[in-house]
Amino acid sequence: MSYVNTIISLSSDEKTFVKTFIEQLTAADSKITCDTDIDEQFSDTKNTPEFTVNFGTNCKIIFTRNGVLSTAAANYKIVVKINDTQYGNVFSIGYSQTALAQTAVAVRVWKFIVAANESSVYIALGSYSNTMPNSASLSFISIAESGFSAATVTTNAAAVSSNFYGTNTGNIGNTYNFANRLLYNADDGKTEIIKNKALLNDTNKVMEISGLYDCSNMPVYTYVEIDGSKYFTLSANTLMPVD
Numbered sequence: 001m002s003y004v005n006t007i008i009s010l011s012s013d014e015k016t017f018v019k020t021f022i023e024q025l026t027a028a029d030s031k032i033t034c035d036t037d038i039d040e041q042f043s044d045t046k047n048t049p050e051f052t053v054n055f056g057t058n059c060k061i062i063f064t065r066n067g068v069l070s071t072a073a074a075n076y077k078i079v080v081k082i083n084d085t086q087y088g089n090v091f092s093i094g095y096s097q098t099a100l101a102q103t104a105v106a107v108r109v110w111k112f113i114v115a116a117n118e119s120s121v122y123i124a125l126g127s128y129s130n131t132m133p134n135s136a137s138l139s140f141i142s143i144a145e146s147g148f149s150a151a152t153v154t155t156n157a158a159a160v161s162s163n164f165y166g167t168n169t170g171n172i173g174n175t176y177n178f179a180n181r182l183l184y185n186a187d188d189g190k191t192e193i194i195k196n197k198a199l200l201n202d203t204n205k206v207m208e209i210s211g212l213y214d215c216s217n218m219p220v221y222t223y224v225e226i227d228g229s230k231y232f233t234l235s236a237n238t239l240m241p242v243d
Contacts, residue, residue, distance in 0.1 A: 015102065
């Protein structure tokens with residue numbers, strides 16, 4: 001389990017910066033891997049570097065430089081593919097107010113949040129100017145449990161409220177959403193928790209996801225400790241255990 005909220009700020013050339021970002025992102029959770037040889041992507045100035053971060057369960061985030069290496073660039077375009085289908089818009093993360101040559105040694109900044117446990121991983125990615133995760137360039141959640149997996153992507157930091165797209169054999173093409181079963185503050189002032197979250201297909205309950213919890217109203221996007229356990233609040237009524 002993990003919770004990482006970090007700013008990658010490095011005075012370096014672009015390749016070193018990208019490699020450092022990928023190393024820190026993949027180190028945040030073992031489910032996150034990189035499918036790309038970054039050195040190879042930066043070996044030819046005529047190339048437009050592209051690198052793929054894989055979350056397993058048929059979910060990938062693809063970063064593409066906004067221009068070939070022989071030109072200056074200030075950002076990378078991002079697409080999310082679920083079951084090899086692109087979801088959402090083409091997003092962008094910028095690391096400078098001005099375009100930089102890839103060989104320039106300059107301060108480049110990206111931000112990210114990862115909250116993860118055995119069955120779920122949440123990530124928010126942002127530019128140097130983003131306030132995380134509220135103004136993140138994109139947010140993404142992947143869940144996998146008992147042979148079932150699904151994922152979603154959104155510009156809304158509370159991705160858990162979006163439609164989830166099935167990713168395992170047998171449910172590709174199906175869409176799901178979570179029910180909130182606690183929509184009130186507990187009378188005694190304590191946070192009330194149901195230690196699972198009901199996943200629905202239309203209005204029919206499919207299964208209980210144990211990696212996400214229902215809770216009474218909480219501040220959103222907060223790392224909290226309740227009765228000795230640590231959580232990240234994905235929405236006012238959704239906790240992700242991270243310890």
